[in-house]
Amino acid sequence: MTISRRDALTGALAGSAVALGPGSAVAAPLAGSATAPEWKRGFDNQRIADLGDGRFLNPLIAGDRPDPAILKDGADYYMTFSTFDSYPGLTIWHSRDLINWQPREAALRRNIGSVWAVSLEKHAGRYFLYIPVKAQPNSIFVIHADTIDGPWSDPIDLKLHDHIDPCHAVGEDGSRWLFLSGGDRIRLAEDGLSTAGPVEHVYDPWRYPDDWDVEGFSPEGPKIHRHGDWFYMLTAVGGTAGPPTGHMVIAARSRSIHGPWEQHPANPLVRTTSLDERWWSRGHASLVEAPDKSWWAVYHGYENGLWTLGRQTLLDPVQWTEDGWFRMMGGDLSQPLPKPRGGQALPHGMALSDDFSTLRLGAKWxxxxxxxxxxxxxxxxxxxxxxxxxxxxxxxxxxxxxxxxxxxxxxxxxxxxxxxxxxxxxxxxxxxxxxxxxxxxxxxxxxxxxxxxxxxxxxxxxxxxxxxxxxxxxxxxxxxxxxxxxxxxxxxxxxxxxxxxxxxxxxxxxxxxxxxxxxxxxxxxxxxxxxx
CATH class of the missing domain: 2.60.120.200 (Jelly Rolls)
Incomplete structure (x- = not known):
């Protein structure tokens, strides 16, 4: 990220958190805060992030889009979310500019249980979804496809009954792994469709102070990214819901996929610290490179006073530092931020109105x-x-x-x-x-x-x-x-x-x-x- 972009961000972040007023298209400010601008409106008057003036205002995708799993595939970006008990599930969303997103097809058609935080990957020309489910018993499944729109394979049970939130990663030696909740991992076979060894513990996550209000330690949602000479692991701790100050983003890094992992000196990188902030319980972050080579973090959070909308997808600018670490630059995300440049802006979202000329199971219903x-x-x-x-x-x-x-x-x-x-x-x-x-x-x-x-x-x-x-x-x-x-x-x-x-x-x-x-x-x- 360039200095000019950072300066623009600093100016955009003036002011503090606001909350939505009943029935209003304009965010109503809390005491002592700056007024946020009105959202732009798209299909059926739904709010959209792109303000049309080179800026955007979170949420990136409104409504319940939790645990975002994002994949950069050349000039295309794909993203999917936890869909729990809703089927068809795991609808793939598509973007070319990281700001405007359209739903495509649902990847999971057969009910295998309540679908939690997945890993969306591409390896050796094939797409993979690693899917943890809450069922009897809990497990992690994998499906695969040769194109992002499928057809996707039938789910294959990896029989991992004691973990959630898998993240696929490839080591410097070409080995394939699933990193799991709790700081564990397991090796995958070369084709990625079965395990090839026992679960092993490789990382002890950073621990917050005892006097912080959290839901529980709950280290989960690991996301592995290779950048330069380092592997970076982002993890969520503090619990997904409960107190708004609980959920947070921490990070560690290693020269090798095999460790040892060094804690980020500025942990936690993201955390709600006041009930006055617009976004609560922020966590489950992934890093992604934009078309203009700037870097961003995608994660979820609850909107102030609007738990009923579920965890919405948020986008936070990232700056790499000279010592090889990174930091989040978006503050409390209550104010507009400069958009990344480049990429084609697709019409965002979809109409929820329906004349029933066709039946869009998965993408809409x-x-x-x-x-x-x-x-x-x-x-x-x-x-x-x-x-x-x-x-x-x-x-x-x-x-x-x-x-x-x-x-x-x-x-x-x-x-x-x-x-x-x-x-x-x-x-x-x-x-x-x-x-x-x-x-x-x-x-x-x-x-x-x-x-x-x-x-x-x-x-x-x-x-x-x-x-x-x-x-x-x-x-x-x-x-x-x-x-x-x-x-x-x-x-x-x-x-x-x-x-x-x-x-x-x-x-x-x-x-x-x-x-x-x-x-x-x-x-x-x-x-x-x-x-x-």
Whole structure:
């Protein structure tokens, strides 16, 4: 990074943290802070990082995009994220400038468990994804493909039951390794599809002071990068959620992939130190080189007061120092930063509105914890999504969900049910914590706190248009029996700021979606989404 870029960063970082105000497109400042500019808006009015003036404003990708695994492949950049119980999973995102990203295809189609922090790599012309899963038992799988869009192979179980967060690395001698949580590693066979030795402990992570507020030591998310004469290992410690000051980035280096590892003298390199900061619990960092040869760190964090959005992807400029170390330059990431130069800017993100001319399972819609035959429930026909009912309520219906990255938004849809069926719209964290509104041909059903509650009469029969408004955690429902020409407000509302990991666990986010239960197919038409 050049001195001129550092000077530009110093000027951009004037001011301190801010938090978002309810329903506002502009970030509202906390006491004593500078006002951040308005985000630019993209598809469906969703906020995007690129400000269009040579700067960007985090988040890089809004909404629940945790544990980013990034790969530079020539002029292309690919990235994927933990997708947990959502399938198809591990959607590959593509960029050419490191700022604007588009989703492509999902790499993982078969449910093998809850997918945690993966490693995305390219070696000898082949792409690899090393995938830790929480299942019975826990393990780490590998899939591979000859092109980034697949087809990807069936998952191969490496039978590593006591570790998470693998990172593929190649040594100076050409040996292949998986570095694992806890400072461990295991050798891989030459083809990368099996292990070739025992797990060994190779690194004792740096330890923070005892009086810091953290969730736990939890050394995880190792990322190995070779730069110059050194191998660098970035690790997360302090716990992923819990206290906002817990999660942090530390680093070590070694001349050899075999160690010994020397701790960075400035650890931790990234840590939230005040509840007033915009970004909490920052960690799981990777290094990446931009098109202009500058260096950056990609990691995740929670937005101040918005745990419901999950861990969002952040981008932090990196400066290499004369002694062969590096430091993060983005401060608390509350202010715009200069973009890296070069590369083609693709349109960022995607529309969440859907006319159902096609069904984008994986890139847009995901089933929650699907059965092996779940995809057969959904098809499109004449501009409608036909979803076969399953179960009796959202708890056992495997709803279809989206990832929305704005603090306030609305979504609506025309819904028609089969005789005896039930369908509706949801805000869904998991099968034990959700809210929403559904209906059968005689009555509504209100979903609150993951339970089915009131059953008022339904005057509209088997077809109506429904709308959900989530305005900074205040939720309202609206109904139309004439296709959206006139609306009435449903006499139930919710406040959902507690629908998040620190209440329920699971590391998920509150997601908009739809469900169908009972006999027959529900027909969904003209799904519209708009950030507010």
């Amino acid at each position: 995901n089933f929650f914890r699907p059965a092996p035959d779940e995809a057969s429930r959904a098809r499109v026909e004449d501009g409608a999504l036909l979803l076969q009912g399953r179960g009796t309520a959202p708890v056992d219906s495997s709803p279809l969900l989206l990832t929305a990255g704005d603090p306030s938004y609305m979504f609506e849809c025309d819904i028609e049910i089969a005789p005896g069926g039930t369908a509706g719209l949801l805000l869904f964290y998991d099968d034990k914590l959700y809210c929403g509104l559904g209906f059968d041909e005689a009555r509504f059903v209100t979903h609150q706190y993951g339970l089915e509650r009131g059953r008022p009469a339904n005057p509209h029969g088997r077809r109506m248009r429904m709308r959900v408004v989530n305005r900074h955690h205040i939720v309202s429902y609206h109904l139309s029996g004439d296709g959206g020409r006139s609306w009435s407000r449903f006499d139930r509302g919710m406040e959902v700021s507690g629908y998040h990991h620190n209440v329920r666990g699971g590391f998920l986010m509150l997601r908009p979606g739809l469900y169908a239960a009972g006999p027959g197919e529900a027909r969904f038409r003209d799904f519209r989404f708009r950030a507010l």
